[in-house]
Amino acid sequence: MSYIACFDIGGTFIKYGVFNPKGKLLVKSKIATPKSHEIPDVLNNKVKSLQQDFHLTAIGISSCGLVDPEKGMILFSNNILGYSGMKLGELLFSLTQLPVSVENDVKSACLGEIWKGSIKDKRNAFFLTLGTGIGSSIVMDRKIVSGSSRFAGELGHTVIVVGGKPCSCGRKGCLEQYASTSALVQDYKVEAQQKGVAVKNVSGETIMDLVKQGEPVALAVYERFIHYISVGLTNVIHLLNPEKIIIGGGITEGDGPIIQDINLQLKNEVMDIYEKEDIVIASSLGNDAGLYGACYLALNRMNIKETV
Ligand SMILES: [Zn+2]
Known part of the structure; x- marks a missing residue:
């Protein structure tokens, strides 16, 4: 089976989890948010360690700040110093060779609630x-x-x-x-x-x-x-x-x-x-809503149609 690694990047913590293609959250944890320039490497290291247990086929990211999901780019963030302008999707793809989707955290959490939560x-x-x-x-x-x-x-x-x-x-x-x-x-x-x-x-x-x-x-x-x-x-x-x-x-x-x-x-x-x-x-879904939304978008990007 193929699995999706999801990250929810906030000013203080990065929450992460692994989903199966049906959208079941299998494991989750969190790490302290590093300095902005370290974020791609920290995510890549986490992906590598998750790959020891799961066959990952995509990465979904929910992030604080203003996000351009088409470009996978952080347009603006006042929560993490130096994060504005980061082409996070591109950087993480070059490190992992996995397709990466990036969306704003509020929109991700809302999508999570539409897909699996209170407003499904x-x-x-x-x-x-x-x-x-x-x-x-x-x-x-x-x-x-x-x-x-x-x-x-x-x-x-x-x-x-x-x-x-x-x-x-x-x-x-x-x-x-x-x-x-x-x-x-x-x-x-x-x-x-x-x-x-x-x-x-x-x-x-x-x-x-x-x-x-x-x-x-x-x-x-x-x-x-x-x-x-x-x-x-x-x-x-x-x-x-x-x-x-x-x-x-x-x-x-x-x-x-x-x-x-x-x-x-x-x-x-x-x-x-x-x-x-x-x-x-x-x-x-509480704190996990952003992860669910990130998973939903990653599945859609791979054309595994999970309709909301
Ligand atoms: Zn105002």
Whole structure:
């Protein structure tokens, strides 16, 4: 049997795994992301070691940053220094002699969810991940909407507070500045300082723990966070009328209240003509969604038609 090696390259870790041609994830692990110029060699070494156990026929890559999948190139990345402009597909092909597909990590994760995850039986959906920023994709008729130059679906850079907080994109008041995990953490730090509460090693996950414990600063910040996400998602529902909205990212995992609280808020915000019964659902593939999407694209590149 032939197998696919998949990598999900992020700013901190590179996750990797081996799939069979039916899309079953057989083994997975992760390594620390090396310096950008070392990435092709590190991936090649990992491929070589996987080849001792598996007959690999293709490589699928899900990567942070702006990606040109046709050229297998990283157009821009602000997560990994010196990564922008790397022709990763070409470099890895020359080292391994295996076909390589490369796609952006949010799109890969969304494809993974369409193929094997939470929206595998849905035609129209909206996918978002909460992290440093907000990544999002529109799914119409089981395909990701690209737009005229592949940039469709940037919910994070839609303005929800006119004249609000400055954003990395140059505008003010983008959703990303209010409803990403980084925004939650930042908001908590500011509020805690104002209230004289000591802050150390705070992350989205630790804030969610404080919310569960009923800590007042965390609760106040969390309430605003849920409000902003819900305003953003109400816009999505009114604009696209998706069957489901799927949310991924570290803080949505586990048994936290986020998904349920957003659904409650949406019931008040969304117009009555729309179906709004638990429209928001959690990612079912979680952290592995990018690997599944990378596998799907690698199989398609080899013309092993696994239809979504
Ligand atoms: Zn912005």
